[in-house]
Structures are given as C-alpha cells and as structure tokens.
Amino acid sequence: MNTLRTVAWGGGGFAVLLGVWATIHYGGPPVRFLPTVALGLVAATLPFGIAYTKRAVISTRRRFADVDDGFSAETGSIFVSTTTVDDPLDCLETIVPAIRADDDYEEVTRESFQEGPGLMVLYGGFHNAFVRITEPGRVVVTGASERTHALADTVSKASGLSFERTRNNPFAGLKPVRGASRVFLGVIVLTLILGSAVAVGTAAYPSDTYNPAERTVLVGIDARGDLAPGVSRTDTRLSKAAFLVTIVDEGAQEVTWARNDSERVTAYGRQALRTSRDARALLTTVREGPLTPTQAARADSLDRRLVDARESVAVAMAARIESGSVNETAEMRRVMAELRADPGATSSGAG
Structure with missing residues (x-):
C-alpha cells in the first residue's frame, strides 16, 4: 500500500470518527458536524477516485478511437x-x-x-x-x-x-497517481484532513472568541477527557480552564503590539474578558462538585493565575493609553474596569 493511500485512508477515517465522536460528545443537531465527516470521506476516497477517473477516461478514449489506431503487434x-x-x-x-x-x-x-x-x-x-x-x-x-x-x-x-x-487489458489494475500530481494530491489530502479538524472545532465552539487553533486545542482536551484512561471530567474542565487562562495572559502581549490602533486594543481586551469568563465558569462548575486535594489546589492556583492574567491585560491597555500610542476611548476604559473587577474570584484565588 503506497504512502499517499495510507495517509488518505488513515486521516480520512480519523476525521470520520472524529465527527461521530463530536456528535455524541457535544450533542445538538448532528448536521453541524457533517462537514467534518464529509471532508474525511473526500480525503479517504480522493486518490482512488482520481485514479479510477483517469482509467475510465483512458478506457473511454480508447473505446471510441479509430478501429485500427493503437493496435500494434509489437506493443501487444x-x-x-x-x-x-x-x-x-x-x-x-x-x-x-x-x-x-x-x-x-x-x-x-x-x-x-x-x-x-x-x-x-x-x-x-x-x-x-x-x-x-x-x-x-x-x-x-x-x-x-x-x-x-x-x-x-x-x-x-x-x-x-x-x-x-x-486496447484495455482486463487484468490491468488502477495505476496510482505519480510524479508532481502525486505531490499536489498529497497536499490536497492533508489540507482536507486539517480542514476536518478545524471544522469540528468551529462546530463545537462556534463563538468568535477563539481562533481555529484554539478551538482545535479545546476539542483535543475534550477528546482526551473521553478517551484517556484515568482522566475525569473535573480534570478535563481544569485543563480547559488552564488553557483559557493562558489565552487571557497572552492577550496582554497582543495589546502591546505597536500596529494595533484603539479599536484593535479594545477588541483584544474584550476577547480576554470573554475568555476569562469562560475560564471562570469552568472553575465555578468544578468547585460545585467534589474535589480531591490535588484538584482543589489546582483550582486555587488557576483562580490566582486568572486574576493576574486579567490584571496584566488591563495594565497593558493602560500603558498604551499613557504612552499616547492610541486614542483613549470610553469603551477601552470600560473594558479595563471589567477586567479588574472579577466578582467570580474566590477569596483564596483573589488572595
């Protein structure tokens, strides 16, 4: 079995299974994960389909060719x-x-x-x-x-x-795509497989708060929680919260980029605010259930990190205003105030 076919079947099959798993895990209308399954099926069958089409075209061309054209005693x-x-x-x-x-x-x-x-x-x-x-x-x-x-x-x-x-040998099998066309086809197959992963992330987390890479990571954390032995639902929520805290913390760096104007700085602040709320919701849900000492300590640590991350974004926004590199707006001030006010933080987390 050639490498391209292995990648196509393996990657396409993985995409189909991913779509089925996502439908079960996230619930809702199954049709929203249909693009993932469709991309997987296309990726899995594309090399065979192209090879089959190529043979069919050649066979048809030969069938309708001139009666004597192409018949040669020397060539068989x-x-x-x-x-x-x-x-x-x-x-x-x-x-x-x-x-x-x-x-x-x-x-x-x-x-x-x-x-x-x-x-x-x-x-x-x-x-x-x-x-x-x-x-x-x-x-x-x-x-x-x-x-x-x-x-x-x-x-x-x-x-x-x-x-x-x-002119058609009944024993001649499908000839795989070769040469530059094979490389190009491989790129298309890989693109389809990656597209299926992006599609499931978009369907699972439709909010524009997250970019495609972040959605894919969140789906990966969910999948690990379902498939990895010994990983509880609480562990999964804590892992997602930790990832979201990291995203909020990175927002402080994004705010400092010189090319960002007032509108972009405010947008990054809003994104950090929405992400932090999702992280806070996960931590709140975790604390509503029984926790092991290790899980409780991790939740407290994430609480503190989340407060610090929100503050770092607010500080970065204030620094941009003070430097005069952006025009101060009322909306920017409002976002900064909301970032600094975290009513969901626990006393241990805030301390």
Whole structure:
C-alpha cells in the first residue's frame, strides 16, 4: 500500500470518527458536524477516485478511437471473449489439446497467475503468449506479436467462444497517481484532513472568541477527557480552564503590539474578558462538585493565575493609553474596569 493511500485512508477515517465522536460528545443537531465527516470521506476516497477517473477516461478514449489506431503487434495484442465460461479449469483443459495439436506452437504449460489458473504458450523459440480467465469468467488471450491473433483463433475454435480485440487489458489494475500530481494530491489530502479538524472545532465552539487553533486545542482536551484512561471530567474542565487562562495572559502581549490602533486594543481586551469568563465558569462548575486535594489546589492556583492574567491585560491597555500610542476611548476604559473587577474570584484565588 503506497504512502499517499495510507495517509488518505488513515486521516480520512480519523476525521470520520472524529465527527461521530463530536456528535455524541457535544450533542445538538448532528448536521453541524457533517462537514467534518464529509471532508474525511473526500480525503479517504480522493486518490482512488482520481485514479479510477483517469482509467475510465483512458478506457473511454480508447473505446471510441479509430478501429485500427493503437493496435500494434509489437506493443501487444489483447483478445477478450464476448461471453463468459462457467468452469475455468474445464475450459482450459479443452484448449490445451488444440494448442498442442497446432505445429505453430512449441509448448503449452499450465500456470497459476494472480487472478487464477491459465496457460503459457511458447512459440518462435522464446516468444510467449498467455491464456487467462478473468474473475467474471471471460477468457483473455494476450501476447506481443502477430501470432497472438492466430492463438486467439485457435482458442476460439477449441472453446466455441467469440473474441474481440481490445486496447484495455482486463487484468490491468488502477495505476496510482505519480510524479508532481502525486505531490499536489498529497497536499490536497492533508489540507482536507486539517480542514476536518478545524471544522469540528468551529462546530463545537462556534463563538468568535477563539481562533481555529484554539478551538482545535479545546476539542483535543475534550477528546482526551473521553478517551484517556484515568482522566475525569473535573480534570478535563481544569485543563480547559488552564488553557483559557493562558489565552487571557497572552492577550496582554497582543495589546502591546505597536500596529494595533484603539479599536484593535479594545477588541483584544474584550476577547480576554470573554475568555476569562469562560475560564471562570469552568472553575465555578468544578468547585460545585467534589474535589480531591490535588484538584482543589489546582483550582486555587488557576483562580490566582486568572486574576493576574486579567490584571496584566488591563495594565497593558493602560500603558498604551499613557504612552499616547492610541486614542483613549470610553469603551477601552470600560473594558479595563471589567477586567479588574472579577466578582467570580474566590477569596483564596483573589488572595
């Protein structure tokens, strides 16, 4: 199995399973996770689909080509029976005596091919022709010289079958995409797989508070909570709260970026405020249930970190105002005040 097919099947299958898991875990209308499943299916089947389409196009082009165009004794001839046989072995046993009785052929031997039993016919000292039978039961005569046509006539008389000359070898499998097209296809498959992960994050956390990468991390934390042994729901909530506190803390750095004007600074402040509220809600939910000493200590630590993170964002916004790099606005002041007022903080967290 080639690498591209492995990546496509593995990644596409993972995306489908991810969509199914998300539907169960997050609930709500299943249709919202349909894009994830659809992208996974496309990623898994795209290499096969392109290879199959390529073969179909070539086959159609050959079928409607000029009758004599493309037939060459030097490049090989293919004859396929117009009807099928019920017993391949019996058919071959009928053909063997007829070939042996023909002085044009030196030897005929029974061979086992990948698709089943067949015959190898030797003539001209070193030339070979083959009689094989497809899985549906069609007899196929192939060779690389004009003698193949005569062999097809011999087989036809012995078996009572009619043969048609064709350019399509029934035993030729799908040829994988190769070269630069293969690289390009690989990029598309990987993009589809990554897109499926982004899609499930967007559906699970539709708020514009988080960017695609942050949504994906949150989904990963949820998945770990469901799939990793020994991880409780409380541990999962604490892990999500810790990640959100980190996002709030990073907001202080984003506020200091020189290219941000008043509107952008205020927007970063609002984003930090919304994220901190989500973190606070998680910590509140955690404290409503039973906690182990380790979990309680972690919750207290996150409380303190959250208060500090909110304050750091407010301080960074105030610094931008004092430096004169942005125009002070009433909305900016309001956001700063809300960041500094954290009514949900516990006494231990605030202390």
